[in-house]
Amino acid sequence: MATRDRKLAAHLARRAGFGATPDELDYYESMVYEDLVDHFLDRESLDHVTDDLIYRRHPNMHAQLHHNPMHWAYRMLTTDSPLEEKISLFWHGIFATAEPKINNFGAINNQINMFRDKGLEKFDDILIELSKDPAMIVWLDNQTNHKNEINENYGREILELFSMGVGNYTEQDIKECARAFTGWTIENSEYMALMGNKDSIWPYGRIFWHFEYDENDHDGGEKTFLGETGNFNGDDIIRIICKQEATAQFVSRHLYNYFVADEVPVPQWGHVPPKDPDAINKLSQAYRETSYSIREMLRFLFNSDFFKQSRFTRIKSPAEFIVNTLRYTNEFNVIDGADNTVYQVMEESGFMGQKLTNPPSVEGWHTGEEWITSGSLVDRVNFASKYITDLSNPGVEKMVARVGKSINTKTSPTELVDKCIAILGELEVSPDTYDSLMTIAEHAHSADGDFTSAPEPIITKAFQIISSSKEFQLC
Template identity: 50%
Template sequence: MVTETKFSPKTEHRYQIAHLLRRAGFGSSSDELDYYDSIGYEKTVEELLTPVNITRMPDSLITRYHTETSATMGPYGGPTEWIYRMVSTNAPLSEKIALFWHTIFATSVTKLSGAIPMRRQISMFRDKGLGSFSDLLISLSKDPAMIYWLDNWTNHKDEINENYGRELLELFSMGVGNYSEEDVKECARSFTGWTVVNGDYIDAQASKCSFQPYGRYAWQFQYLPEDHDDGEKEFLGEKGNFTGEDIVQIICKQDATATFISRHICNFFLADEVPVTQWPYEAPNNPKLIEKLKKVYFETNYNIKEMLRVLFLSEEFKDRSNFYKKVKSPSELVISVMRLTDKFGNGPRLDARNVFLAMVNMGQHIYNPPTVEGWHGGLEWSDTGTLVERINFCSEQFGDTESPGVKKMVDTLVSRYRETPSDFIDSCMEILGSIEIGEETKKTLISFAKEHKSEESLTPTDYVKTMLQLITTTREYQLC
């Protein structure tokens, strides 16, 4: 006799925690949600912000199956390694914050001679991404991938290159309209001498290297004082013999910077905004919350973790009006599905690169943003082509009952086969992480359930599997 599995009661408190886990991580299973529900919302926030005893699939195991990840050579190594980390980690916010900064400080592997510098940049985002924004900007300015990507290695005291200085102000910190062309020039002058070791040789090799495992380099930052313009500069109203560090400190104390970063946080973690290019002309969705985050930004020496703590604990974040207000990015959708299905639960798989390629086909090639603006996100994630890719991916993954997570869900739900269609659909949504769907969608699913149960056209196992596939291919499942 099959024993019916009991689920925890559905409460608003539980739905709020599920919402938090979708935004600060990649969703949750019902079992994970039971744990966080037991410790409460506030403690869940703290565990996400300050994880201890972090575990994930070890690199040594991954490289046995994917040798290209050991040096991240070729087009698959770096992204595949990151996918394994996102799927297997018990500290999801560490990976989510890396995605956040990868979206803003958009750097592409296509210009580099290999993925090692990109992998180190992503690692830097994990290490610095929840700390002081000023520390993060200094680390970014010394990051070899960024230096090469935005040409600061060709920024010399006698021949400045404004590329990095311009993007630092426009896309990375302040936004259009908050600085002058003269500020761009003075910013670039301050970063002269910030380069990579043996840049000319690396550039020559990068131009001729193929995606074969030869000629790759672990780049290093180098400061050349003889190439630094140490003359007086005037930047954002201040005068001095500024260095790059000085420029970062001046940038970080600007009100425009606090506004820009606060709006980015709301855009990524709270609700989709218009693309960043429209921000100078469109008011933010949540101006009062942005003011609250700005206050924390200045009070805590620009600390991102403290800003997120205030956001996650705010009434605005927990309010139902902000549930399902974001379209999942391809990475969020793919990783949330892979964590639920636990397809890598028994270790790496040789077909893991197909997961990465599915993400690419949905419109997001991690390690390779389309431009220095990154991905626009929101509704732009979903068009007629990418929506089909999303639906097919979810259907395929939840239809694979050999995946440990799918098998566990099916076995659990088979015991509830005799429930009314409405109750059974609720059970499915609970096991998928206390997700919710609209009334019209539920009516359609109930109609399907009644038809197939009355005709007994599906076995209990196939009925469960099909219902999971249908729910995860709904419009609502594309949102978080």
């Protein structure tokens, strides 16, 4: 029987990362929970292979037309700092930027790296980095935002989708915000736009974009924004945005939606109250008390009762679902496991409704129940049952062997079922799923007298049923 500490550790591993293998859970279970939270939040990836070595060993990974999702998948599958990748996914869904318009794979990759490096820092620092990010500048056309010809795209979206939400600012605030961000552009923007079609994805000859502040193109006049007046630049605007209560609530609700429980889609937030207003208020207080630190907000969140009581209240995104499944199988940690196959794997994420680095709009993806359609559910079930039952995958072989070694002639069908459920991340299954598992276990037990003679078929069959269940879609 799994201990309460092990179930809680598994819950944290699903939310702060992509789940945990049985061996990882053994280690996590040995830690005091608060120390485990710190382990996820304060850990830096020390052993990660650098990008140039990955591409040298796996040239096919970088030769594909759309290599960024494949590269990112490899990082998610092999990282020893899973929250670093999880927070990158979080910001990618909010600050949604798509490759087709950018047409510069390097710029998108650099943006994702920025999310890794800055994603747990203070929210004002994150917004400043975002505002200087070349991919975002081109995505929302801020290179065409001039002091004599304002483009409001970035000014509107930083307020509506990135920080405060609809209803907390005026159209005049949008105009003043856009004025403050004039001159925030990329070097040689016209030339770089032309050369984008010749972008090289190899380590040599790559054309990178760089942020440039053009003082001559900046509107230095007086501006009135959210009730304050001054000769504001973009940094000043972000400072004003971040001290608003609406921003505290908006950021808190995003963190709750991603790390605690599914909320309604963001466009409905203006007229649908939060699922747990008290939790949002407590997170907002943490936002203010820690000077907008995302890391410290998450430290409070992961240690809270509302988090600990929220097991299996989120539907995994396609990327989470795929990475969670494949971290069990350990397939892509072997020396030749990351060429074209990992590209094909991330194509599956697109079929399930989430093509990384190509969100459907500046709103990003709608999450929660909207991840599940009749087609995407079939894709999910087929994917998981294919990989979780393949004994040629080292992780699957190890899990089956671990269950097999734990049984003896006295092991009952109920005990076997419980062991199979527990080894797949301490899952909690419905009565219907449990009954299906008991049916196959009792049949095998009555046929052979016990499970010791040939345990592998019954264990892999149990894995197939579990990975095909609706509960396996949750985290």
